Amino acid sequence: MSESKDWASVQAALKSPFNPRALSWRKQGGIDLAYLNARDVMKRLDDVVGIENWQDRYEECSGRVICYISIRVEGEWVTKADGSGDTKIEGDKGGISGAFKRSAVRWGIGRYLYYLKPGASANNLPAWAIPNE
Numbered sequence: 351m352s353e354s355k356d357w358a359s360v361q362a363a364l365k366s367p368f369n370p371r372a373l374s375w376r377k378q379g380g381i382d383l384a385y386l387n388a389r390d391v392m393k394r395l396d397d398v399v400g401i402e403n404w405q406d407r408y409e410e411c412s413g414r415v416i417c418y419i420s421i422r423v424e425g426e427w428v429t430k431a432d433g434s435g436d437t438k439i440e441g442d443k444g445g446i447s448g449a450f451k452r453s454a455v456r457w458g459i460g461r462y463l464y465y466l467k468p469g470a471s472a473n474n475l476p477a478w479a480i481p482n483e
Contacts, residue, residue: 365458408446417452
């Protein structure tokens with residue numbers, strides 16, 4: 351991360367909404383849910399902190415994959431983690447991807463998606479869920 355970036359601006363950039371075209375949608379319990387592709391999360395980390403300032407690692411724990419995402423903050427590595435089980439669609443790969451995305455939410459990436467009200471869709475996102483471009 352360049353010395354010119356202060357941590358508050360980095361946090362704001364990590365948390366900022368994604369372009370609505372980057373969102374994918376699926377039905378769960380009759381409700382449309384928005385989610386991100388893991389590659390978009392990786393790009394956000396690359397763009398905001400730099401490819402040299404973040405890393406991930408994985409462990410298996412009781413049949414679940416735990417992902418640890420570390421970001422270099424003011425010269426020190428800070429780590430946040432979350433986990434996921436295998437998915438019905440992609441099995442192991444889906445579990446790894448899910449753990450990565452859930453761990454990224456701990457850094458604020460895509461967290462806003464959890465606050466969308468039922469009935470939200472790509473065509474009616476609230477203003478706070480659309481980036482200022």
